[in-house]
Amino acid sequence: MNFKETKLKGCFIIEPVLFTDDRGYFFESFNKDRFNIGIGANVDFVQDNQSYSQKGVIRAIHYQLGEHAQAKLVRVLKGTVIDVAVDLRKNSSTYGEHVAVELSAENKKQLFIPRGFGHGFSVVSDTAEFFYKCDNYYNKESEGGIIYNDASLAIDWKIDSDEVRVSDKDLILPTLNDARL
Numbered sequence: 001m002n003f004k005e006t007k008l009k010g011c012f013i014i015e016p017v018l019f020t021d022d023r024g025y026f027f028e029s030f031n032k033d034r035f036n037i038g039i040g041a042n043v044d045f046v047q048d049n050q051s052y053s054q055k056g057v058i059r060a061i062h063y064q065l066g067e068h069a070q071a072k073l074v075r076v077l078k079g080t081v082i083d084v085a086v087d088l089r090k091n092s093s094t095y096g097e098h099v100a101v102e103l104s105a106e107n108k109k110q111l112f113i114p115r116g117f118g119h120g121f122s123v124v125s126d127t128a129e130f131f132y133k134c135d136n137y138y139n140k141e142s143e144g145g146i147i148y149n150d151a152s153l154a155i156d157w158k159i160d161s162d163e164v165r166v167s168d169k170d171l172i173l174p175t176l177n178d179a180r181l
Helices: 032-039
Strands: 002-005 012-015 019-021 024-026 047-054 058-064 072-078 080-087 098-104 110-113 117-123 127-134 143-145
Touching: 012 032, 058 080, 072 080, 072 098, 072 117, 080 110, 080 127, 098 110, 117 127
Parallel strands: none
Antiparallel strands: 002 012, 012 110, 019 024, 047 127, 058 117, 058 143, 072 110, 072 127, 080 098, 080 117
């Protein structure tokens, strides 16, 4: 695995090393020891999640607060998404900044999003199957979110406005300035 830190400290793009032949390919998608050495931290994943979405879906921007904060390792099993990590660490020099990375079944890239970040993605292919590991269990009382179209974040989800599909729950999320952090 090759690790490249983004402009947001602690947030990494991870590219696998592919072994290919006439039968297809093989790659190691996760190895705890290599992963922890690559990111320079000790992360212990405890929960895996998977979602299926159609083109135009934006699932954003979610996070867990306090002792229930989650680090995530995300990847796409089918299709293509624009994956977004937002730095919500108030003491960070990149607070309120984001990175957007194309993750696909084709490029096999992964994104590691540390605790203290918001996360979301948009589906730019007809459908997408999205998989992620979390280092803490989900806790409903600790969930938070930011509206996907917050002007202060200026995220380009790569979806035409007439194709955007957002859940009713996500449509009423606050802006970054009004969010409970």
